[in-house]
Amino acid sequence: RPRVLSGIQPTGDSMQLGNYLGAVKNWVTMQDGYDAYYCVVDLHAITLDPPEPAALRERTRIVAAQLIAAGLDPDRCALFVQSHLPEHPQLSWVLECLTGFGEANRMTQFKDKSARGGADRQGVGLFTYPILQAADILLYQADYVPVGEDQRQHLELTRTLAQRFNSRYGQTFTVPDAYIPKAAAKILDLQDPSAKMSKSRPDAGTIYLADDAATISKKLKRAVTDLDGEIRFDEAHKPGVSNLIAIHAAFTGLSIEAVEAEFAGQGYGRLKGAVAESVIAFAQPFAARTAELLDDPAELDRLLAHGAAKAAAVASVTLSRAYEAVGFLPPV
Ligand code: ATP
Ligand code: MG
Numbered sequence: 001r002p003r004v005l006s007g008i009q010p011t012g013d014s015m016q017l018g019n020y021l022g023a024v025k026n027w028v029t030m031q032d033g034y035d036a037y038y039c040v041v042d043l044h045a046i047t048l049d050p051p052e053p054a055a056l057r058e059r060t061r062i063v064a065a066q067l068i069a070a071g072l073d074p075d076r077c078a079l080f081v082q083s084h085l086p087e088h089p090q091l092s093w094v095l096e097c098l099t100g101f102g103e104a105n106r107m108t109q110f111k112d113k114s115a116r117g118g119a120d121r122q123g124v125g126l127f128t129y130p131i132l133q134a135a136d137i138l139l140y141q142a143d144y145v146p147v148g149e150d151q152r153q154h155l156e157l158t159r160t161l162a163q164r165f166n167s168r169y170g171q172t173f174t175v176p177d178a179y180i181p182k183a184a185a186k187i188l189d190l191q192d193p194s195a196k197m198s199k200s201r202p203d204a205g206t207i208y209l210a211d212d213a214a215t216i217s218k219k220l221k222r223a224v225t226d227l228d229g230e231i232r233f234d235e236a237h238k239p240g241v242s243n244l245i246a247i248h249a250a251f252t253g254l255s256i257e258a259v260e261a262e263f264a265g266q267g268y269g270r271l272k273g274a275v276a277e278s279v280i281a282f283a284q285p286f287a288a289r290t291a292e293l294l295d296d297p298a299e300l301d302r303l304l305a306h307g308a309a310k311a312a313a314v315a316s317v318t319l320s321r322a323y324e325a326v327g328f329l330p331p332v
Contacts, residue, residue: 004034004179005142007041007082007133008067010059011048012199014210015066017279018187019199021250022148026181028071030146036077037140037311040064043082043089044133047126048113048200061300065293066209068303069286080307082136087315092128092135094326095161098168099131103160108153113200134158138165139315141174149185150196152178169325173318184250190223193239209283210290216283217276220244221269231263231271241268244275251278 006027008019015024027038040063045056060081072079082088104110107130114122137145137158145155155178162173189195191205198206207219225240233256235242248271249259263271293300324330 001033001035002143003037003141003174004030004144004146005037005039005137005140005176006146007039007044007136008063009041009045009199010056010063011045011051012206012208013059014062014199014208015070016187016197016199017207017209017247018148018184018197020070020209021184021187021247022150022181023146024067024070024072025250026146026179027067027077030144030179031071031073031076034144037080037142037314038067038072038077039080039082039136039311040067041082041133041136044129047123047129048116061294061297062210062290064300064304065290066286068293069289074303074307078307078310079304080311081304084304084308085139085311085315087139087312087319088132088135091139091319091322092132094322095131095134095138095165096128098161098164099157103157104128104131107157109150130154130157131161134161137176138162138173139318140311141314141318142176143174144179145176146179148187148196149180152180165322165325169322172322172325183256184246187247188239188243190219190240190243193224193243207279209286211283212287213276213280213284216279217273220272220276220279223272225268229268231260231266231268233260241271244268244271248275248278251275251282 006023008015008023027036030036040060042056042060045051045059051059064079067079068074104127110127114126133154134157147155155176159175162175166172187197189197189201189205190207195201204219204222207216211219223240223244226238231241232238233242233245245256245259248254249256
């Protein structure tokens with residue numbers, strides 16, 4: 001069976017809608033027919049504004065619970081926490097030594113994120129994190145990496161590093177392909193439709209799956225649209241409205257055309273109300289299931305330990321092969 005790997009950061013107190021539609025929805029589907037590895041990438045979550053230790057632990061459990069609530073089954077996939085596997089930073093070091101400074105410097109997400117916090121205040125980890133991400137993927141010999149559109153560039157870097165390693169040291173890593181959904185691959189911020197929705201951006205433009213119904217309605221009601229008043233899907237000229245249409249289509253299972261037809265000639269208020277309903281219909285049972293899982297943190301930790309053991313069986317083999325290929329003397 002082809003192998004898939006993907007990850008999500010425990011940043012913010014909940015997943016946001018784009019994480020689910022752009023990535024996690026595919027993770028759930030791909031448990032069938034693929035050998036699936038999914039991790040909560042906590043090492044990545046300290047790259048920007050390191051959180052309080054207690055908050056990081058809490059968020060790691062929240063994301064894990066939300067992934068299970070979204071439909072991941074710890075028996076059908078390996079669901080684990082990145083920091084439980086020392087192989088990730090161990091491989092990352094080797095890949096860092098294969099990455100050009102200019103090459104790393106071209107990552108647009110680094111530019112976006114460092115601009116937000118003031119570039120000199122950012123740690124080196126924010127700069128090197130795409131390389132750690134490459135290690136996350138290559139350790140599992142993943143064929144496919146289901147992610148949102150924003151990760152396309154990082155995936156390209158991962159492919160480049162895999163090919164570079166293979167040609168220098170001999171065939172070691174599978175060169176992975178990005179698996180990006182055709183629709184909803186980039187959900188936009190409701191307050192700033194020129195940016196993607198993110199867990200780590202200001203609250204008002206982000207719908208968290210943990211938001212209650214009133215909050216979801218309020219955020220959607222205030223979503224930035226445009227002045228021409230026409231409900232039409234046109235990402236270039238009408239990003240705000242197109243984003244609402246895409247969200248509605250994704251949660252109802254309707255096509256973009258069907259949503260356009262349903263709301264033709266109506267006001268933005270009607271559309272926003274309908275989007276709120278379709279999001280809430282998903283978010284409410286999802287939040288209830290998440291709360292149940294978080295009620296038993298010991299069981300959650302046990303499931304994650306089980307996932308880490310499955311992950312370690314693959315990661316340790318790949319790391320040994322890679323270290324040996326590089327010429328590190330094998331420990332006896
Ligand atoms: P952060 O702001 O901390 O980077 P994030 O919301 O971008 O948080 P990540 O943990 O970085 O979330 O990404 C998890 C997955 O969600 C990735 O596969 C990413 O491509 C996808 N994703 C993130 N934001 C969106 C979005 N707005 N639309 C579609 N997919 C998204
Ligand atoms: Mg992100």
